[in-house]
Amino acid sequence: MMTVLEKMACEAREESTCQMTEDMLAEIKENLPPPELLTDLADLYKMFGDSxxxxxxxxxxxxxxxxxxLAEILNMTQSAISHQLRALRANNLVRYRREGKLSYYCLADEHVETIIDMGLEHILEERVY
Amino acid sequence: MMTVLEKMACEAREESTCQMTEDMLAEIKENLPPPELLTDLADLYKMFGDSxxxxxxxxxxxxxxxxxxLAEILNMTQSAISHQLRALRANNLVRYRREGKLSYYCLADEHVETIIDMGLEHILEERVY
DNA sequence: CAAACACATGAACACTTGTTCATATGTTAA
DNA sequence: TTAACATATGAACAAGTGTTCATGTGTTTG
Incomplete structure (x- = not known):
């Protein structure tokens, strides 16, 4: 049977091996971005998570x-492209203008290209090793 | 019944309204990143697409x-965290070292932080408007 | 007006994905 | 060695996702 003081000593030893106290864990937790922001961020990146x-x-x-x-370039049906454009539009990654029967789409801002290039860099660096 | 010449004229008119020829579409297609790279890139971004x-x-x-x-900080089970760490490790987003019973994880490189920050910038800029 | 065209959208289906539960692996302490 | 601990992993299930098919909406042409 272990005494309370022995337990405390043991916990103190464990904490010192981990270099981590409950207070430190609480601080890390507080410094995390708010959950709502993280889900928004996840939703944004889901858009880039499909080829x-x-x-x-x-x-x-x-x-x-x-x-x-776009459908011709990607060899896909108009419907499939349209569904995806809808999702991209909902996440402010593309803008569109209507001109007669046609809907023209373009990238929303420079962030879109930057994000793609960051990912490419990450992948290409891995391949060097 | 439309003659061949009439069809050609019609097509020429359509192309001029779109400002786009078949050759131009073919060129855009050729300038796309190779499909294998796009699927790798999608797999990478899938990692960021979960809160x-x-x-x-x-x-x-x-x-x-x-x-x-990590499990304590996120209020999640050890199993759930371990499964996700496995995925992150497979995509070279985290590295780990074993020290006795414990496995310590850290970010793999600066790209990871840069990619997250790019996404945050995109979201926060939207919220201004 | 009707027909043709470009695009959008809803439902359905197969496929993927994140978590849980149970269990296995590997390390340390007794 | 056995027990306890930290982590990893496989199976299973619910929830989410991408495409197809059919159809709807809006525009232009004849």
Whole structure:
């Protein structure tokens, strides 16, 4: 049977091996971004987590395109492209303008390209090793 | 019935309204990143597309942590954290070292933080408007 | 007006994904 | 060695996601 003091001594030893107290854990927890922001951030990155959407964004880097042309470039149905454009639009990654029968889409801002390039850098650096 | 010449004229008109020829579409297609790279990139961003993993990465920005502490900080089971760490490790987003019974995890490189910050900037800029 | 066209959208389905539960692996202490 | 501990992992299940198909909306043309 272990006494209270022995338990405390043991815990103190464990904490010292981990270099971590409850207070420190609490501080790390407080310094995390708020949960709502993290879910928004996750939703944003989900948009980049699909190769069809990445293809659409990559095509739009070369200039404004209408839905049908995107479908031709990616060899996919107009419906599939339209569904994905809707998602990209909802997350403010693309903007569009209507001109007659056609809807022209383009990238929303420079962040979109920057985010893609950061990911590419990460992947390409790995491949060197 | 439309003659061949009429069809050609019609197509030429359509192309001129779209400012886009088949050759231009082919060029855009050729300039896309190769499909294999796009799927790798999508797999990478899938890692950022989950709030649990984003929380883990955010916690690790503040320093090296073992699995149990991560579980405490995020109020989640050790198993759930361990599964996610496995995924993050497979995508080279975290590194770990074993010290006795404990496994310490840390961020793999600066890209991880940069990618997260790019996303945060994108979200926070939207909220201004 | 009707027909053709470009795009959007809802439902359904297969597929993927995150968590839980149970258990296995590996390390340390008794 | 056995017990306790920290972590890893496999199976299973619910929830989420991407595509297809059918159809709806809005615009232009004849």
């Amino acid at each position: 069809t959407r990445l293809s659409i964004l990559s095509a739009l880097r070369q200039g404004e395109l209408c839905v049908m042309h | 649990t993993r984003l929380s883990i990465l955010s916690a690790l920005r503040q320093g090296e942590l073992c699995v149990m502490h």
